[in-house]
Amino acid sequence: MGVNASDVPTATTCDHYCNQTLESRHKDGGVNNYIIYGFPYSTNTWRALAVLNEKGLPYTRIKVDLRSGEQKKQPFLSINPFGQVPVLKDGEFKLAESRAISEYLETAHRSSGSQLLDHESYKTMGTQKMWIYIESFKFDPPSTILNYEQAIKPLMGLKTDYKLVNETVPKLEKVLDVYEERLKNSSFLAGESFTLADLYHLPNIQNLMGTPSKILFETRPSVHRWVANITARPAWKKACDVNW
Amino acid sequence: MGVNASDVPTATTCDHYCNQTLESRHKDGGVNNYIIYGFPYSTNTWRALAVLNEKGLPYTRIKVDLRSGEQKKQPFLSINPFGQVPVLKDGEFKLAESRAISEYLETAHRSSGSQLLDHESYKTMGTQKMWIYIESFKFDPPSTILNYEQAIKPLMGLKTDYKLVNETVPKLEKVLDVYEERLKNSSFLAGESFTLADLYHLPNIQNLMGTPSKILFETRPSVHRWVANITARPAWKKACDVNW
Incomplete structure (x- = not known):
């Protein structure tokens, strides 16, 4: 950590x-x-x-x-x-x-x-942008559905659509399998330093760690290490303090 | 034009x-x-x-x-x-x-x-990035579904899901209503010059203009002018030439 x-x-x-x-x-x-x-x-x-x-x-x-x-x-x-x-x-x-x-x-x-972000190296920034768009197009769609169904709907008194949850879990699993391989050899998604690519994942991860879907993260050791690391950042803890 | x-x-x-x-x-x-x-x-x-x-x-x-x-x-x-x-x-x-x-x-x-992109002004680039992410999160999801159902599936010999098409059309219409207002006063989404924000829309627009969904673009005059303008760019015509 x-x-x-x-x-x-x-x-x-x-x-x-x-x-x-x-x-x-x-x-x-x-x-x-x-x-x-x-x-x-x-x-x-x-x-x-x-x-x-x-x-x-x-x-x-x-x-x-x-x-x-x-x-x-x-x-x-x-x-x-x-x-x-x-x-x-x-x-x-x-x-x-x-x-x-x-x-x-x-x-x-x-x-x-x-x-x-690395503003000095176009190639490093390119890799960071790649992981940024992987978050947008691979991670965000299934994780937003799981977040909405399991974390937001209960807060609003609405009923979770478990059929949709069950259809969505394998989609997120496929993404996390690629992340697990990546994070075996890399502290963060785009390399050895924390970047916007990691940060963009935090909101949905934060909520999903309070739902049954947390197991998707916990059963992948490198993903789990990464989640523990990025969610512990003081800047993040301060951001999701709801008392305002 | x-x-x-x-x-x-x-x-x-x-x-x-x-x-x-x-x-x-x-x-x-x-x-x-x-x-x-x-x-x-x-x-x-x-x-x-x-x-x-x-x-x-x-x-x-x-x-x-x-x-x-x-x-x-x-x-x-x-x-x-x-x-x-x-x-x-x-x-x-x-x-x-x-x-x-x-x-x-x-x-x-x-x-x-x-x-x-404008590499000289952070604020102009910020606005360009905003329209880039509007494409990613507002335009791409419904337009990709409509493209897949109406343009790709027929090519693959698969059956279009018209229920899904009918559910998705109003989502794209809501996005295009905002675009119409924006494009009444602006040649392109992020301002007076063509940027990546416009370019990112081209693939789905190109296919949708060959489907019944083209009416969604044609019935909005400023959107229609913008679509005609960006799809006519020689760099774009060359990009979607399938003979290779």
Whole structure:
């Protein structure tokens, strides 16, 4: 454990939420602070917060109440017409999609905090991008279904579709079999250092480790070592603290 | 039409295929040429070839016969354990995932051919990345289902699942409604120039324009103008020529 583990850089984090309109909440963000529109239980929000924490960047969190569907109504739809969190705001500049936010922050602040991509070597960055897209297209689809069915639906009082779970488990197993081979010889997916490629997996893994699907990770020793390592990062623990 | 259209840069392209082993075919690639393992009807292969064409880079195509399942057997599995094309090879360096290949080529050859990302402005690149991930997570899932059911299955002699098609069409419509609003005021998704964000949409659009789902694009005037514009690019027409 602890290969390439880094302390979370100290950051001035200002968290604020009350019964204001979205717009007035927005104005609370200082000009030097990033604003994240998100929700404490949103796994995609955790992804963006983890990067802000890893980079040691100050930010203000603005809660968009997903329980009441605030994200699907104005004024939020004018911030993101897809009606989803997180959204990053920096003055007038705004960005949706947690992975785009992550890559923007890593690129713009490459010398701050943890280095999450290699900006010096095109080939190393190419390998990192390959694992980033493996997460998007191989890991995310089955793990999002399993997360939704087993972790989110019970929270919402909805019934898990076990037929869908049983159809999806073998798809995730096939992906994790490739990961196991990779991680036998590599501390992290894209090499010997923790990168965005690992970080992008954290939200679904975090939830799945609280469901019966945790066995898929625990029965693969190298995957299990990797999961223990990346979920223990202080920046991650701070990102998925739901008390805000 | 034709906003930011660029001529395809002249490139020396060497295409070669015969009854060799994968390994001997690999050795045919010159040291200064990129090698693409792919298949003429593979939409993901077209994506990587389009970038090579846009950048004016020389390459050798090596056919992996998806009809006989060559991609799911050795020796190809040692090239990509996920058993999918395309794979880019440059000497000993290899890369899977068409979007990772695309971003590697664009980054490593930023001053060649068409400029497909803005490497000077973090914010502009951030917006481009946002539209890249919108393609990955919003457009690709429904459009891949519609492509598979309506274009690929008939080619393979399989029966289209019309119930699935009917469930998927409204999902793609919701995405295209957002695109329509965006493209009313913007020549391309990420701004006034053609980027990888547009290019990534081409494979599924190309196939869907030959199916009943083309109406989803044609009934949205700004989307229709954009589709006509990006599918007309010479680099794209060359990429999806199946005669190799």
